[in-house]
Amino acid sequence: xxxxxxxxxxxxxxxxxxxxxxxxxxxxxxxxxxxxxxxxxxxxxxxxxxxxxxxxxxxxxxxxxxxxxxxxxxxxxxxxxxxxxxxxxxxxxxxxxxxxxxxxxxxxxxxxxxxxxxxxxxxxxxxxxxxxxxxxxxxxxxxxxxxxxxxxxxxxxxxxxxxxxx
Numbered sequence: 704x705x706x707x708x709x710x711x712x713x714x715x716x717x718x719x720x721x722x723x724x725x726x727x728x729x730x731x732x733x734x735x736x737x738x739x740x741x742x743x744x745x746x747x748x749x750x751x752x753x754x755x756x757x758x759x760x761x762x763x764x765x766x767x768x769x770x771x772x773x774x775x776x777x778x779x780x781x782x783x784x785x786x787x788x789x790x791x792x793x794x795x796x797x798x799x800x801x802x803x804x805x806x807x808x809x810x811x812x813x814x815x816x817x818x819x820x821x822x823x824x825x826x827x828x829x830x831x832x833x834x835x836x837x838x839x840x841x842x843x844x845x846x847x848x849x850x851x852x853x854x855x856x857x858x859x860x861x862x863x864x865x866x867x868x869x
Contacts, residue, residue, distance in 0.1 A: 705734040706778040708868075709809075711802045712752075713786035714742025715821040717859040721747060724783060724861040725755040731865060736774055738762065740789060740802045764801050780809045781864045784821030787832050794835035816844045817867045819860060820851065827851040 708728055712721045718739075725735045737752045739762045752760050761774070782789065782802075789803060798804040809816055818839065826832050827850065836850035847867040848860050 705732050707775045708733040708735050709774075709777040709780045709805060710735055710737045710756075711780060711782045711785075711789075711806065712737060712739045712743045712747060713782065713784055713789045713802070713821075714740055714744075714746050715784040715786050716746065716856045717784040717821050718743050718746035719748065720856075720859065720861075721783070722751045722755040724781070724864065725752060727862055727865050728781075729755070731869075733779075733865075734775075736761075736777070738802050738805060740786070740800055742786070742788070761801055764804070777805075777809065777814055779815040779817070779868050780805065781817045781819070781868070782806065783817075783819035783861065783864050784859065785818040786820075787822045787826045787829070790818070790820065790822075790832065790839065791835050794838045810839075810842055810844070813843075815868060817864045818844050818846050819848060819864045820846070821856075821859065822851070824851075 712718045728735045735756045737760045749760050792803045793806045798807045845867045847863040
């Protein structure tokens with residue numbers, strides 16, 4: 704039986720290629736469920752993500768009267784690309800989106816967590832960002848390529864996130 708992996712996609716340029724991660728994870732026998740932040744919807748191809756994962760993409764909490772999609776409990780969570788905004792909300796317990804709510808609970812439940820940031824050079828030097836990323840690292844979140852972003856979108860290290868789970 705496949706393990707369940709949540710991919711949380713934030714609003715950053717590599718989000719357009721998140722289906723690459725889904726394909727890599729499925730090749731490693733993960734059942735991938737994709738959750739986007741509200742900002743990520745403008746960066747992603749939802750149809751490609753749904754096709755790659757085989758599941759609907761979620762971006763918000765279930766509303767009253769809405770059918771529950773029945774997402775299974777995650778065995779691991781990957782946040783990629785992880786934005787400064789999401790890192791900050793997550794580190795400070797702000798659960799105002801489905802994505803940050805899942806991250807906050809997963810940290811509390813001890814679910815393996817991996818973050819691949821994609822932030823600007825200026826953001827990577829921002830004291831609040833550095834403090835928040837280090838706080839998450841101290842709490843057990845794995846940053847396989849560190850807290851700074853890769854140099855180019857097309858070189859985004861999707862495989863590094865997956866390798867960090869094995």
